[in-house]
Amino acid sequence: MLKYDIYLNDIREMIKRIEKQLKKRKLNFKKDVDNYDMLVLRLQIIGQSVNELPKEITSKFPEVNWKIFVTFRNISSHNYSAINKGIFTRILKKELPLLKNAMLKLK
Numbered sequence: 001m002l003k004y005d006i007y008l009n010d011i012r013e014m015i016k017r018i019e020k021q022l023k024k025r026k027l028n029f030k031k032d033v034d035n036y037d038m039l040v041l042r043l044q045i046i047g048q049s050v051n052e053l054p055k056e057i058t059s060k061f062p063e064v065n066w067k068i069f070v071t072f073r074n075i076s077s078h079n080y081s082a083i084n085k086g087i088f089t090r091i092l093k094k095e096l097p098l099l100k101n102a103m104l105k106l107k
Helices: 005-024 033-052 066-078 085-106
Strands: none
Touching: 005 033, 005 085, 033 066, 033 085, 066 085
16 A cells, blocks of 8 residues: 555545535535535545645646645635635536546556
8 A cells, every 4th residue: 555545545535425415416505504514524635635645646637736625625624614615616516527537547
């Protein structure tokens, strides 16, 4: 097992859970607070795991906006009410598929 496998596995698992969650429900920030909170938590886990990855891994995938995941984690963990819904949606719809593709290539 590589030193960073635990983080890569956490990222893969959270992506899988987010995708499953989004298939069941559409994003509705006001009506489904529990669903929103679950997505935020899963993105926090991804952000923390991304933060632990070395440059030698992240530099292989310049198409992935690694920083957005870490920044989202920091904001959502320390100032929950400051989460920008537009950026949150962008991460789920645009950034997460790029991250998933990178994780598949790393297997």
